[in-house]
């Protein structure tokens with residue numbers, strides 16, 4: 474039945490809500506559809522199981538929130554796709570923050586379903602087969618739109634046709650979500666454009682390498698002066714390992730090898746941009762980008778936490794050696810999805826490996842500082858007396 478739509482939802486002058494009013498709450502929200510969509514299979518079999526109601530409502534609530542997350546995510550991707558104006562970063566922040574808050578609700582929601590006991594679940598589990606969250610189209614779309622790549626998934630999880638074989642529309646949507654630019658890809662391109670990376674300009678990367686070398690050389694001198702031989706050896710070997718870690722970002726060929734193995738995701742340039750933003754996050758132009766990077770990590774963290782809570786719930790409900798209703802190895806399969814391979818912004822988490830003490834961070838030049846200031850007039854360079862000499 475088509476709903477009568479009015480441009481103004483409130484009652485008109487002299488009009489009583491109810492009789493003449495066009496659209497009411499239930500109608501607007503189509504509650505007739507939503508609230509009549511809890512079909513208990515156990516009830517149809519004349520042995521109604523109380524907890525099946527909770528099971529259905531919980532899944533439906535998840536799917537509604539997945540829909541909202543995808544809605545926000547698509548809009549954030551759209552903003553990133555255009556040549557991003559800095560005035561738009563606030564909108565990105567607002568929407569990413571909303572996604573993060575929804576994910577927090579989703580992580581906690583698992584607890585409500587855990588009020589159901591395994592015996593209660595057993596009472597209706599057979600009715601579900603072969604239905605499974607594995608067939609949640611929206612969950613797959615969400616992962617793909619964020620940037621989970623097919624080659625990083627565990628094998629069982631790569632073949633969509635087995636799951637959505639007869640649903641051509643679902644397969645089409647999944648295919649599209651795999652080829653269109655993911656949030657991770659758009660963020661990577663955005664980071665590559667970070668001001669300050671230009672070799673002809675501020676040349677952050679050159680300065681950063683100099684600063685790291687200075688730091689490591691100074692620490693080597695301290696280690697060499699250590700009188701106790703085994704402490705000295707320990708310190709020197711520790712320093713060697715740290716030098717190797719830094720080499721992995723200074724030498725593009727090592728970075729590329731890590732990219733090929735799926736251990737890194739961002740291009741070399743994008744990684745440089747992320748480090749630059751992290752170091753100078755107090756500068757006005759980098760403050761919002763820095764917050765964006767933090768929210769992206771929150772998204773990854775919360776999805777991982779959801780996966781973990783879900784795995785624990787699954788173990789509690791069906792143990793660790795029963796197959797899932799979707800045909801996977803159940804708990805064992807789900808546990809394998811907790812790995813870093815499913816983290817889209819894993820490089821941001823690992824940035825801390827490459828940080829250096831504040832006093833070694835290359836000072837900004839006047840022109841770079843004015844480039845990073847939102848109000849460009851009347852800027853004077855502030856000399857920071859704590860900075861190490863030779864880093865300018």
Ligand code: HEM
Pocket residue numbers: 531532535536586594605606607608609612630783786787790791796797798799800801802803804806807810
């Ligand atoms: C009693 C509660 C639950 C049990 C026992 C359970 C069990 C499972 C199992 C065994 C799988 C692996 C696939 C398979 O079925 O073979 C799975 C996957 C999944 N479940 Fe659940 N689940 C429960 C609740 C939920 C809820 C409330 C949601 C919310 C939407 C959900 C969403 C998913 C998703 C998205 C997957 C696919 C995960 C992936 O492939 O990475 N599950 N579930």
